[in-house]
Amino acid sequence: xxxxxxxxxxxxxxxxxxxxxxxxxxxxxxxxxxxxxxxxxxxxxxxxxxxxxxxxxxxxxxxxxxxxxxxxxxxxxxxxxxxxxxxxxxxxxxxxxxxxxxxxxxxxxxxxxxxxxxxxxxxxxxxxxxxxxxxxxxxxxxxxxxxxxxxxxxxxxxxxxxxxxxxxxxxxxxxxxxxxxxxxxxxxxxxxxxxxxxxxxxxxxxxxxxxxxxxxxxxxxxxxxxxxxxxxxxxxxxxxxxxxxxxxxxxxxxxxxx
Amino acid sequence: xxxxxxxxxxxxxxxxxxxxxxxxxxxxxxxxxxxxxxxxxxxxxxxxxxxxxxxxxxxxxxxxxxxxxxxxxxxxxxxxxxxxxxxxxxxxxxxxxxxxxxxxxxxxxxxxxxxxxxxxxxxxxxxxxxxxxxxxxxxxxxxxxxxxxxxxxxxxxxxxxxxxxxxxxxxxxxxxxxxxxxxxxxxxxxxxxxxxxxxxxxxxxxxxxxxxxxxxxxxxxxxxxxxxxxxxxxxxxxxxxxxxxxxxxxxxxxxxxxxxxxxxxxxxx
Amino acid sequence: xxxxxxxxxxxxxxxxxxxxxxxxxxxxxxxxxxxxxxxxxxxxxxxxxxxxxxxxxxxxxxxxxxxxxxxxxxxxxxxxxxxxxxxxxxxxxxxxxxxxxxxxxxxxxxxxxxxxxxxxxxxxxxxxxxxxxxxxxxxxxxxxxxxxxxxxxxxxxxxxxxxxxxxxxxxxxxxxxxxxxxxxxxxxxxxxxxxxxxxxxxxxxxxxxxxxxxxxxxxxxxxxxxxxxxxxxxxxxxxxxxxxxxxxxxxxxxxxxxxxxxxxxxxxxxxxxxxxxxxxxxxxxxxxxxxxxxxxxxxxxxxxxxxxxxxxxxxxxxxxxx
Numbered sequence: 110x111x112x113x114x115x116x117x118x119x120x121x122x123x124x125x126x127x128x129x130x131x132x133x134x135x136x137x138x139x140x141x142x143x144x145x146x147x148x149x150x151x152x153x154x155x156x157x158x159x160x161x162x163x164x165x166x167x168x169x170x171x172x173x174x175x176x177x178x179x180x181x182x183x184x185x186x187x188x189x190x191x192x193x194x195x196x197x198x199x200x201x202x203x204x205x206x207x208x209x210x211x212x213x214x215x216x217x218x219x220x221x222x223x224x225x226x227x228x229x230x231x232x233x234x235x236x237x238x239x240x241x242x243x244x245x246x247x248x249x250x251x252x253x254x255x256x257x258x259x260x261x262x263x264x265x266x267x268x269x270x271x272x273x274x275x276x277x278x279x280x281x282x283x284x285x286x287x288x289x290x291x292x293x294x295x296x297x298x299x300x301x302x303x304x305x306x307x308x309x310x311x312x313x314x315x316x317x318x319x320x321x322x323x324x325x326x327x328x329x330x331x332x333x334x335x336x337x338x339x340x341x342x343x344x345x346x347x348x349x350x351x352x353x354x355x356x357x358x359x360x361x362x363x364x365x366x367x
Numbered sequence: 368x369x370x371x372x373x374x375x376x377x378x379x380x381x382x383x384x385x386x387x388x389x390x391x392x393x394x395x396x397x398x399x400x401x402x403x404x405x406x407x408x409x410x411x412x413x414x415x416x417x418x419x420x421x422x423x424x425x426x427x428x429x430x431x432x433x434x435x436x437x438x439x440x441x442x443x444x445x446x447x448x449x450x451x452x453x454x455x456x457x458x459x460x461x462x463x464x465x466x467x468x469x470x471x472x473x474x475x476x477x478x479x480x481x482x483x484x485x486x487x488x489x490x491x492x493x494x495x496x497x498x499x500x501x502x503x504x505x506x507x508x509x510x511x512x513x514x515x516x517x518x519x520x521x522x523x524x525x526x527x528x529x530x531x532x533x534x535x536x537x538x539x540x541x542x543x544x545x546x547x548x549x550x551x552x553x554x555x556x557x558x559x560x561x562x563x564x565x566x567x568x569x570x571x572x573x574x575x576x577x578x579x580x581x582x583x584x585x586x587x588x589x590x591x592x593x594x595x596x597x598x599x600x601x602x603x604x605x606x607x608x609x610x611x612x613x614x615x616x617x618x619x620x621x622x623x624x625x626x627x628x629x630x631x632x633x634x635x636x
Numbered sequence: 637x638x639x640x641x642x643x644x645x646x647x648x649x650x651x652x653x654x655x656x657x658x659x660x661x662x663x664x665x666x667x668x669x670x671x672x673x674x675x676x677x678x679x680x681x682x683x684x685x686x687x688x689x690x691x692x693x694x695x696x697x698x699x700x701x702x703x704x705x706x707x708x709x710x711x712x713x714x715x716x717x718x719x720x721x722x723x724x725x726x727x728x729x730x731x732x733x734x735x736x737x738x739x740x741x742x743x744x745x746x747x748x749x750x751x752x753x754x755x756x757x758x759x760x761x762x763x764x765x766x767x768x769x770x771x772x773x774x775x776x777x778x779x780x781x782x783x784x785x786x787x788x789x790x791x792x793x794x795x796x797x798x799x800x801x802x803x804x805x806x807x808x809x810x811x812x813x814x815x816x817x818x819x820x821x822x823x824x825x826x827x828x829x830x831x832x833x834x835x836x837x838x839x840x841x842x843x844x845x846x847x848x849x850x851x852x853x854x855x856x857x858x859x860x861x862x863x864x865x866x867x868x869x870x871x872x873x874x875x876x877x878x879x880x881x882x883x884x885x886x887x888x889x890x891x892x893x894x895x896x897x898x899x900x901x902x903x904x905x906x907x908x909x910x911x912x913x914x915x916x917x918x919x920x921x922x923x924x925x926x927x928x929x930x931x932x933x934x935x936x937x938x939x940x941x942x943x944x945x946x947x948x949x950x951x952x953x954x955x956x957x958x
Contacts, residue, residue: 112542113456116448116451116452116456117452117456117458119448120445120448120449120451120452121452121464123445123448123449124449124464124467124468127506127509127510127513128467128468128470128471128510128513129464129467130486131474131479131482131483131486131510132467132470132474134482134485134486135474135478135482173397177393177394177397177398180390180393180394181390181394181398183387183390184387184390184391184394187387188387188388188390188391190391194622194625194626194629195622196394196395196398197621197625198618198621198622198625199398199402199403199618200398200402201563201564201567201621202402202406202567202614202617202618202621203402203567204564204567204568204571205566205567205568205570205571205613205614205617205618205621206571206610206613206614207571207572207573207590207591207594207595207610208571208573208574209573209591209594209595209598210409210571210591210594210606210607210610211405213409213598213603213606213607213610214405214406214408214409214610215405216705216709217405217408217409217411217412217607218404218405218408220709220710221708221709221710222709222710223408223709224408226710227710231709231710231711232706232710232711232712239401242401243401243402243405246398246401246402247564247567248564251519251560251561251563251564252518252519252522254560255519255522255523255554255556255557255560256522256523256526256557258556258632259523259526259527259553259556259557260526275386276386286526289522289525289526290522290523293518293521293522296469296518297469297472297514297518300469300470300472300473300514301472301473303472303473304472304473304474304475304476306475306476306477306574307476307573307574310698310702311702311706314696314706314711315696315697315698315703315706316664316694316695316696317694317695317696317697318694319694323475324475327475327477327478328475328477329669329672329697331477331478331481331827332669332670332672332697332827333669333672333673333854334850334851334854334855334856335854339478339481340478343474343475343478346473346474346475347470347473347474349473350469350470350472350473351466351467351469351470354465354466354469355466417945418944418945421945421954422954423950423953423954480828481831484831484832484835485835488835488836488837489835489836489837490835490836498832498837499820499821499837577823577824577828578823578828578831578832581820581821581822581823581832581837582780582783582821582822582823582824583820583821583822584822584953584954592780592783592824595783595824596780596782596783596944597782597944598705599701599782599783599784599785600782600942600943600944601726601944602944602945605944
């Protein structure tokens with residue numbers, strides 16, 4: 110009995126220090142001078158445009174990485190192909206690179222003199238989208254793979270022996286089992302895409318009102334000593350991430366609760 | 368995976384063997400274009416290995432590696448505990464806490480760094496000053512890697528079949544034994560997945576750690592800051608070289624974690 | 637019928653004729669982050685002049701080195717404005733800026749400043765000279781000169797300050813070594829450095845006067861002293877050789893050196909290159925002010941001090957720990 114409360118206390122304590130305090134501080138600084146200055150800070154033309162850019166980048170990266178994630182997870186777990194182990198490790202690599210280096214690599218590839226240079230990828234939205242996809246790649250894969258392993262193949266095999274096509278098997282058997290894991294993967298991917306800064310900053314060119322994403326806008330506000338602007342835009346990003354989570358948990362079917 | 372080819376009728380089999388090949392092919396193509404191509408461009412430009420062998424670089428690489436392993440380990444325990452609390456426990460505000468877990472990702476790293484410095488630096492409201500130390504570095508890295516293990520373990524814990532636990536309980540097994548023998552083996556692969564992510568992120572982290580760690584060479588300067596310094600000084604060849612080295616080491620660690628996960632699940636299938 | 641079709645034809649042609657008459661030019665300005673406010677005002681001012689009528693601007697602001705690298709990697713720019721000359725020199729080497737960009741009477745510079753010490757309220761440790769920074773227990777913060785190009789001004793100010801005090805170059809390098817033992821933090825950028833300092837770390841923060849003034853304007857409680865011996869910071873600006881609107885871009889640069897424009901710079905904390913415009917502003921002169929030429933010029937200094945392998949600072953950083 111004590112064990113249960115000790116665990117709860119320890120976990121919540123860890124979260125209080127490492128999560129609640131920093132997030133709380135961001136929101137406190139946002140509304141320190143009232144709601145009006147905070148609202149004003151995120152409704153300037155540059156802020157609104159930055160929000161649009163971020164939403165576009167997220168809307169590109171998340172579906173792409175979700176499809177890739179589910180496909181790869183099935184490929185890795187169900188169809189043990191040669192090189193699956195290496196494939197698996199490469200999937201995590203985007204995270205291991207510092208964002209500045211990711212941007213550098215993309216510049217080397219798509220910038221002036223690069224192998225694929227000069228096609229309007231670098232310093233424009235396509236380059237920023239590629240950077241965002243790169244850094245948020247692993248999450249859906251990582252969420253789905255453990256669940257796929259856990260549920261086993263019996264049901265899928267049963268469906269196959271009953272004559273179901275792979276599409277039917279996927280829709281009726283596999284997908285319901287990985288739905289929640291995929292949803293969490295989508296939430297993580299979205300949050301990561303929203304918060305992406307380093308790689309995008311190198312490849313974006315930072316043209317105000319054109320290629321400035323929300324995180325670049327936050328840095329701009331910070332550089333211009335605009336405290337409210339810095340925290341308010343960050344709070345907005347945080348709210349978007351929370352909104353995504355709420356959306357995803359709404360999509361979780363009710364009958365799965367234990 | 369149990370052999371099943373003999374039992375199936377011909378038509379679904381043919382359809383089934385195309386779909387997996389398509390899945391593998393498409394995923395590999397996507398991965399190559401998005402990840403491998405830029406990395407190839409990077410390796411191509413890598414030269415000037417002095418950038419990797421001088422004392423400051425070696426110190427930065429060692430620090431990044433060491434602290435990322437510590438971060439991964441702490442997350443393995445803390446993340447599992449938190450996932451457990453969010454799935455198996457019931458308390459007021461649980462939904463809110465669950466919603467907050469992903470926020471370390473969504474916050475731009477400059478704001479994360481700023482906030483951590485204010486809360487745990489010289490002007491800390493709770494009088495905890497870890498700035499300029501490796502503890503501060505650890506704190507910042509734990510912040511940005513918080514969601515990983517939590518979110519990979521949660522779905523698996525949720526899917527877990529309770530029958531075995533109930534059977535064990537009815538046979539008189541204590542809670543610790545039940546956890547170690549029945550639950551842990553099932554969630555260990557997920558924990559290792561999350562650990563791999565946490566390790567990779569910690570090694571590459573740039574923005575959030577600078578302010579609180581002070582970026583002191585040999586003491587708190589991480590590899591990513593050292594590499595940035597090389598880029599800024601016009602030595603992008605050396606920067607690429609250092610990046611390739613760090614990437615190679617990370618790749619090795621990730622393969623090792625993958626192998627560990629395969630070893631752990633070997634008995635199950 | 638014919639009159640109607642003629643009228644229609646004229647109505648259709650009129651917009652094209654009008655467009656030909658107005659100057660539908662868009663200039664892209666790629667600059668470092670501190671003068672963003674200033675350029676906002678300057679662009680408005682320029683657009684009110686005849687030369688600037690109808691000229692619109694695309695603006696990009698970021699860290700000087702990163703912006704320079706972006707232009708080198710293909711970011712289209714008409715005008716580049718950075719915080720130190722080497723960031724333009726690297727573009728000259730890539731044929732993106734003409735070799736004679738600094739052969740005018742301002743040597744290519746558009747604003748000036750000086751290196752200062754930002755200190756605690758009331759300057760309790762009485763830090764006024766470079767030697768004071770070596771007093772026992774004094775903690776210094778400076779951006780890392782390898783990750784912040786602008787921080788190189790700090791190093792050269794310290795080195796030149798030692799020379800001015802009568803030291804030989806060898807002794808001055810020795811001074812740098814001693815100074816670096818007092819450096820407790822080296823954040824990646826100047827802005828982060830100020831954050832660290834304002835959050836309670838260090839007794840002195842090596843900064844630039846214009847950034848200190850700008851921070852004060854924005855409500856940060858910043859107090860600074862200017863040492864007697866300090867370096868004159870000069871910020872360059874140039875028209876790129878790839879610009880498709882060289883005439884308008886050059887007019888903009890010309891405008892920036894008018895008294896009116898230089899006054900705007902001065903209001904934003906910069907020392908003007910047109911000395912008349914400094915009238916009425918508080919920019920104290922320093923008796924032992926020196927320029928980068930005094931310590932050898934940028935090309936020599938970059939190699940001698942900041943080469944990542946063999947530079948003086950690389951050696952000093954390299955031996956500071958372990």
